Amino acid sequence: MPDGIVTAANDALPHYADVDVLVIGGGNAGLAAALSARAGGAASVLVVESAPRDFRAGNSRHTRDLRCMHNEPTKVMSGKYGADEFYNDILSVTGGKTDEALARMTIRKSAECPAWMAGHGVRFQHALEGTLQLGRTNAFFLGGGKAMMNAYYDAAEQAGVRVLYDAEVTNLRFAGSRFQSADVLLAGRGVSVTARAMVAASGGFEANLDWLKEAWGPAADNFLVRGTPYNKGKVLRLLLDHGAASVGEAKAAHMVAIDARAPKFDGGIVTRLDCVSLGVVVNNLGLRFYDEGEDFWPKRYAIWGRLVAEQPDQIAHCIIDSKATGKFMPSVFPPDRADSIEELAKKMRLPVSAVKSTIDAYNQAVQPGTFNHDKLDDCHTSGLQPAKSHWALRIDQPPYFGYGLRPGLTFTYLGLKVDQRARVLMATGLPAENIFAAGEIMVGNVLGKGYAAGVGVTIGTVFGRIAGEEAAKMTKASIPAARTFKGGIENVAA
Numbered sequence: 001m002p003d004g005i006v007t008a009a010n011d012a013l014p015h016y017a018d019v020d021v022l023v024i025g026g027g028n029a030g031l032a033a034a035l036s037a038r039a040g041g042a043a044s045v046l047v048v049e050s051a052p053r054d055f056r057a058g059n060s061r062h063t064r065d066l067r068c069m070h071n072e073p074t075k076v077m078s079g080k081y082g083a084d085e086f087y088n089d090i091l092s093v094t095g096g097k098t099d100e101a102l103a104r105m106t107i108r109k110s111a112e113c114p115a116w117m118a119g120h121g122v123r124f125q126h127a128l129e130g131t132l133q134l135g136r137t138n139a140f141f142l143g144g145g146k147a148m149m150n151a152y153y154d155a156a157e158q159a160g161v162r163v164l165y166d167a168e169v170t171n172l173r174f175a176g177s178r179f180q181s182a183d184v185l186l187a188g189r190g191v192s193v194t195a196r197a198m199v200a201a202s203g204g205f206e207a208n209l210d211w212l213k214e215a216w217g218p219a220a221d222n223f224l225v226r227g228t229p230y231n232k233g234k235v236l237r238l239l240l241d242h243g244a245a246s247v248g249e250a251k252a253a254h255m256v257a258i259d260a261r262a263p264k265f266d267g268g269i270v271t272r273l274d275c276v277s278l279g280v281v282v283n284n285l286g287l288r289f290y291d292e293g294e295d296f297w298p299k300r301y302a303i304w305g306r307l308v309a310e311q312p313d314q315i316a317h318c319i320i321d322s323k324a325t326g327k328f329m330p331s332v333f334p335p336d337r338a339d340s341i342e343e344l345a346k347k348m349r350l351p352v353s354a355v356k357s358t359i360d361a362y363n364q365a366v367q368p369g370t371f372n373h374d375k376l377d378d379c380h381t382s383g384l385q386p387a388k389s390h391w392a393l394r395i396d397q398p399p400y401f402g403y404g405l406r407p408g409l410t411f412t413y414l415g416l417k418v419d420q421r422a423r424v425l426m427a428t429g430l431p432a433e434n435i436f437a438a439g440e441i442m443v444g445n446v447l448g449k450g451y452a453a454g455v456g457v458t459i460g461t462v463f464g465r466i467a468g469e470e471a472a473k474m475t476k477a478s479i480p481a482a483r484t485f486k487g488g489i490e491n492v493a494a
Contacts, residue, residue, distance in 0.1 A: 013183055013192040017162075019044040020475035021468070022182060022195035024169055024235050026051070027058035028145075028457055029439025030201035031152035032464025033471070035120060037199075038159045040472030046193065047156070047163045048184055050202070051230045055266075056149070056165060058203050059227035059411060059440070059456075062268040063145035065138040066117070066461065067454035068110045076114060076124040079136040083107050086137075089452050092295075093302070097448020105420055106446055109462045114139050116465065121151030138454040145457075169202070172238045177426050178433040197434040197471035200424070201464060204412035204440045205233025206253065207265065212409075215250035222314035224258060226272075226408040229265040236441055239416060244432070245425045248413035248444025254451045255305025258408030260315060261333050273403050274328040276304060277391050278373070279320035280362055281405070283311040286345070286354025288362070293390035295376070302451030309407040316405040317348055319359065321397045327373055335401040344400045363394045411456070413444035422467035434474050436467035 020042040023034045026049030037045045049056050069086045070077055086107045090098055114124065123142040127135050134140075141148045156163065164186060171183035181194040205211045207229045212220035240246055262271035276292050277300075283289055290307050294300055308316045319341070338344035345355040365384035371377055371393060379392045416424050416437045423431035424442075439460040446459055 013190045016184065016186065016191035016193050017046055018194045019046045020195065021045045021197050021199065021471045022193055023047045023199045023201060024182065025049065025058065025200070025202035025439065026056050026163060027201065027203065027439060027460065028060035028063070028149065029460035029464035030199070031149065031156060032461050033199040033201055033438055033468035034156055034161045035152065035159060036465045036468025037472045038161055040469045042472040042475050045161045046195070047161060048167045048169060048182070048193070049163060049165050050168045051165065051228065053165045055228065055230070056153070057146070058231060060149050060460070061146040062227060063148070063457050064269060065134065065140045065454040066113055066457045067138050067452060068113055068458065069107050070111060073127070076127055076139040077136060078127040081137045090446070090455070093450030093452050094448050095450065099445050102420065103446050106459055106462045110458045113458065113461045117148070117461070120155040122148045134453055169235055172235070172242065174242055177430070179435050197436065197474040199467045199471055200235050200239060200416065200435065200437045200441050201439045201467070202235040202441055203231035204415065205236060206231055206409045206412050208232040216309070219309060219314050223309065223407045223409050224262050224267065225265045226256065226258060226267050226410045231411070236415060239424065243427050245417035245427045246414060247417040247442070248415055248448060250414045252413035252444065252449050254302055254410040254456065255309065256302055256408045256410060257304035257308050257316065257405040259331060259333055260404030260406040262406070262408065267408070270332050271408060272301070273318065273331055273405060274301070275318050275320055275324060275403060278324035278327055279318050280359065280395060281316050281318050282350070282355060282358055283316050284313050284350065286351045286358055288358055288386060291386045291389055293380070293388045293392060304405070305407040305409065308405050314407055317350060318403045318405060319344065319395060320401050321395045322399055323393055323397050331403065335403050337399050337401055339398045339400070341400055344402050348402045348404070359395055363396060366392045366394050411440040411443065413447055413449070415440070415442045415444045418442045418445055418463070421470050422463050423470065436471055438463035438467040
């Protein structure tokens, strides 16, 4: 029997631990909750992470920045990014599908995040230019998301938070709307963990292909999952089945157009292609299907995954010429290259005549203007459907380059409905007694659709902190107090 496990006479599984706060999920939201719970007075906090230690932190290890309001320039962000502008950006990308009270609270509290994160070891880059127009709105982590999460795990260990890896929650037990215990598959053996409060921070269901097919049908077979393969939605499903209220739609997701050659899982941010606004995108029929220059890429890149998902065979193709080279982040894999559009179409296995006709029609529709990729310029098309609203330059300077695009699923928006205290709401409209949620599992409250770069980390940090604080308050009111234990990082499966 693994060290620390004792048999509970009234439990079907060996009893592993009795804690004040159980956090399910070891990403940004989960660690923010765990650290905040300890700071709030919880005597014992246990984080259950389904991934092995080397792949801990879910999608958070693929992040790189935090969207944050600020009323004056800081060391890590330039200019000003006020609450109203931030909220209007959320309205713009969601089309109004957001809970205004929760969104505005998230925005207000985002101003506190950089200092709180730095206090737990996260380091930021100085405000930079040229980062996809994000230097004013977003703070970038030095070393990216993995460095951020390593800092959090170090801080958690110092704070006495205990972490279990390779620990999959298989069942949740309740008394009415009150959480009692979790069944956990640990080192291949089922154990039970009881807790006075629980924080669900286990992400969405983007890695659960069967669940995706329930929403998308066979098209889901062609999706690539940019993030962790461990977010399968088990805890989300258990809570919904127990009567938690849902928010968001099953097909709503942060879905990006990524390199079609990316791996099925865990390709991360480097598989994203940022050339769309500088070229023309066609489907397998050689036809354009959306305005490539609708708005700045940080506000519009996340719509392209869904657009590609709706095309034949769930694939599209971006074509640029040599004028676009050097104006976007380079791809991990080299593009197809040719000296003519016809030759490029052949290499990309596209109908040559259709592609040539599409490019010719586009070139004829391009209007004279002053190109400026740093603003919504006046380079546009006329009389073309769909139009290209900005950054429209003729594609006429060889060599020509082509990139295959697939839907790259980052996380899903169907989740748990919460209130401003991060309490999970039940279908009855009342909050669960001691269940809180943070991160992707509740992101649909703020993002009904669409995405603005960095806002996922913002939501996870804000609600993670709130969930941890509220869970700690809950444990202070609980009698008897939970048994304490020595904190630390534990890989039971090793």
